[in-house]
Amino acid sequence: MLIHHTSDINSAKSIISSSELWMKCVGKTKDTNEIYHFMKEFNRHHYLHEVDGILDNLINYEKINDYTILDIIYGIIENKVAWQNGISYGAVFSELLRNNSFLVCFTENSQSNFHSQEYGDISFEFSKDPLMKENIASHVFIEEKIIYFNSKEIYNLQNIESEPGLNKESDMLSNEEKSKEEIVTFLEETQEHLSTLGFLKELKEDTRVKMNRIDRIMLQNIVKWRKKMSFLKKENPVLDSAVRFLTKEMVKERARKKTEFNKEDENFYKELIRTSKKYDLMNQTKLNLIGCFLKDKEFVSDAETRILALPKNNSGVKMGSDWLKVPFDKKKLKKVRISPEKKDKKDLKIELEQVLKENGYREVSVE
Numbered sequence: 001m002l003i004h005h006t007s008d009i010n011s012a013k014s015i016i017s018s019s020e021l022w023m024k025c026v027g028k029t030k031d032t033n034e035i036y037h038f039m040k041e042f043n044r045h046h047y048l049h050e051v052d053g054i055l056d057n058l059i060n061y062e063k064i065n066d067y068t069i070l071d072i073i074y075g076i077i078e079n080k081v082a083w084q085n086g087i088s089y090g091a092v093f094s095e096l097l098r099n100n101s102f103l104v105c106f107t108e109n110s111q112s113n114f115h116s117q118e119y120g121d122i123s124f125e126f127s128k129d130p131l132m133k134e135n136i137a138s139h140v141f142i143e144e145k146i147i148y149f150n151s152k153e154i155y156n157l158q159n160i161e162s163e164p165g166l167n168k169e170s171d172m173l174s175n176e177e178k179s180k181e182e183i184v185t186f187l188e189e190t191q192e193h194l195s196t197l198g199f200l201k202e203l204k205e206d207t208r209v210k211m212n213r214i215d216r217i218m219l220q221n222i223v224k225w226r227k228k229m230s231f232l233k234k235e236n237p238v239l240d241s242a243v244r245f246l247t248k249e250m251v252k253e254r255a256r257k258k259t260e261f262n263k264e265d266e267n268f269y270k271e272l273i274r275t276s277k278k279y280d281l282m283n284q285t286k287l288n289l290i291g292c293f294l295k296d297k298e299f300v301s302d303a304e305t306r307i308l309a310l311p312k313n314n315s316g317v318k319m320g321s322d323w324l325k326v327p328f329d330k331k332k333l334k335k336v337r338i339s340p341e342k343k344d345k346k347d348l349k350i351e352l353e354q355v356l357k358e359n360g361y362r363e364v365s366v367e
Contacts, residue, residue: 001108001110001125001126001127001128001348002107002108002125002126002127002128002129002305003095003106003107003108003109003110003112003115003123003124003125003335003337004021004104004105004106004108004109004119004123004124004126004131005105005115005118005119005120005121005122005123006119006120006123006124007012007119007122009122009348009351009352010119011120011122012122012124012336012352013244013352015124016075016336016352016355016356016359016361017355017358017359018325018358019327019328019330020325020326020328021104021130021131021325021326021328022104022323022324022325022326023102023103023104023309023323023324023325023326024102024103024104024322024323025098025099025100025101025102025308025321025322025324026097026101026102026103026292026308027099027320027321029103029157040076048211048214049081051076051207052204052207052211053077054076054079054210055200055203055204055207056202056204059200059201060199064355078262082258082261082262084353085257085260085261086257087254087258088254088255089250089251089254089279089281089284090284091344092250092253092254092257093246093250093285093288094288094315095253096246096249096250096253096311097289097292097310099317100311100316100319101139101309101310101311102139102308102309102318102323103292103306103307103308104131104306104307104326105119105304105305105306106107106126106304106305106306106307107302107304107305108303108305109301109302109303110125110242110337111122112301112302112303113304115304117338120340121224121338121339121341122337122338122339122342122348122352123336123337124333124335124336124337125333125334125335125337126328126332126333126334127248127332127334128332129143129165129307129332130328130329130332130333131307131326131328131329132326132327132328132329133326135326135327136326137308137313137315138311138312138313138314138315138316138323139242139309139310139311139321139324140238140239140241140242140309140310140312141307141308141309141310142231142239142289142292142307142310143230143305143306143307144229144230144231144292144293144305144306144308145293145303145304145305146293146294146295146299146302146304146306147229147293147294147295148295148296148297148300149221149294149296149297150164150296150297151294151295151296151297153194153217153221155160155247158342163348177320183203193331196203208240222287222290223339225290227339228299229290229293231286231289232286232290237314238260239310240282241312242310242311242312243285243286243310244282245280245311245312245356246285246311247281247285247318250281250285251272251273251276251281251338252273254272254276255269255273255276257274257310258272258296259272289308289310292306293306293308294309300341309324309326330353330360331360333361333364334363334364334365335364335365335366335367336356336365336366337363337366337367338352338366338367349366352366353366
């Protein structure tokens with residue numbers, strides 16, 4: 001069974017009379033901070049890998065000694081500043097998701113205090129996922145049970161730069177939170193002691209140490225999560241098409257932002273689009289979606305299932321609405337519950353029974 005909570009009698013009557021559930025824009029849900037915290041940590045993981053790739057390219061560049069160490073460092077800094085201004089694939093994808101995707105939550109626990117307190121003390125019990133998704137041409141749907149895990153492992157990644165084994169230069173450049181001003185001040189004071197290639201190799205080694213520490217936590221969890229999430233295990237051409245569409249939108253928006261940020265022309269924009277094809281961005285996009293279905297193990301008793309609606313075409317990213325109204329199969333609604341703590345419960349029960357009867361719900365009881 002899947003149980004959906006709503007806030008008041010008017011919302012409950014609207015659900016019954018319309019036979020619709022309203023999915024809320026992800027950026028406006030109560031879960032949005034939690035979702036984007038996990039996505040941010042995935043993006044920190046991507047950031048370190050990107051720095052590592054940049055260092056590889058610099059080390060292997062045959063004319064590297066034609067540049068001063070500060071020339072090279074300023075190039076890395078500009079990449080960092082772009083990240084800090086939301087000009088990364090992960091940040092742009094998060095923004096697309098926040099503004100154009102929709103979420104609805106269910107629980108399998110009829111006594112869930114969390115859902116009663118957070119979403120309302122009138123609930124609808126369905127036999128299974130009731131949404132008639134085929135009626136929605138703009139979005140594709142992912143249904144997943146929430147994975148509960150020790151989220152402190154992810155939160156602790158924020159403190160990894162304080163661990164021993166990393167030199168100050170590596171910490172400055174590989175930590176995406178450090179400001180441009182902090183880095184420039186430090187490196188201008190120390191650059192006279194550095195050689196170009198030697199510094200790059202040392203930075204590469206220390207960045208790899210930090211990256212491996214984060215990988216040990218992130219990749220171990222990602223392997224476990226992939227095995228549990230059906231949208232990552234099963235082939236789904238419709239979902240793949242939506243992910244492909246979102247990936248293209250992400251690439252275009254990042255290129256637009258970076259071109260504008262760097263004050264470049266259209267040739268720069270086109271080159272960014274072209275070079276994006278080197279990367280497996282579809283896989284990265286799918287992995288970022290994991291963040292929509294994670295919660296700390298403290299809430300495991302909530303037994304939550306979420307359904308996420310992802311835009312799959314242009315109409316899906318041009319809705320401009322906080323809500324996506326999705327019809328549900330009336331045959332799957334089995335029961336309506338009113339919390340024992342609800343005032344005027346008897347009167348509400350009579351009122352809901354009348355609305356159910358008027359709308360043809362002959363077999364649905366109210367408790």
